[in-house]
Amino acid sequence: MARTARIPEPVPFSTINVTPFIDVMLVLLIVMILSVPVMRHKVPIDLPRDGTASAPETPHKLAIDRGGALYWDGAPIGDAALPGALAALRADPKGVLHMQTDPEARYERFDAVLAAVKRAGIERLGFVGNRPLED
Template sequence: MVRTARIAEPVPFSTINVTPFIDVMLVLLIVMILSVPIATHKVPIDLPVGGEASDLEVPHRLSIDQAGALAWDGRAVSDAALPGLLATIRREPAAVLHMQTDPEARYERFDSILAVVKRAGIDRLGFIGNRPLDD
């Protein structure tokens, strides 16, 4: 005698597994939370207002060599004389300061000189490339 057994057919699920969906949404939320503050960060910079280019600009060069010594327009100057020289630039409307620093100079030295320039109120400032000084 042959017996037959009944095998139950699989019943389709009527619900969806939302766990992967929630995981993906949480990852996207974390990415948004981390990237929004970076995108909204602002650095205030005083940019010049457009106008006619002046051919009468008088550039002055402040150089910092590898050892940290200062040179103003090619001649050596001391740290004590620098604020006086910067005050003359501030009084001249056409004067521009160009800073050139040897790439081997210490950053602390550059930072301290830049702080002196900022305290002097120099707002027409440019930086010359990152090459060794020729002077």
């Protein structure tokens, strides 16, 4: 005698599982929270305007060799004399500072020199290549 099992037909349910939707919404909320401050961050940069005739610049070169020694326009300069040279550069309206650092120089030294440049109020600053300084 064979018995048959009666399997009930599936009944549709009227509720939706909202847990995945909540998870997606929380992830999107976190992405928005993290990205909004980045989008609002601004770095002020003074760019030249079109049509303005610029005066010829007087570039001065500040170099740091791999040992950390400083050179101002090719001549050795000490740390004590650097603020005076930077103050003279700042007084010149056509003065521009070009910094060249040997790739083997220590970052701490570069950071200290750049902090001295910032303290001197130099606004016209450019960085020159990554080639080693010529002896």
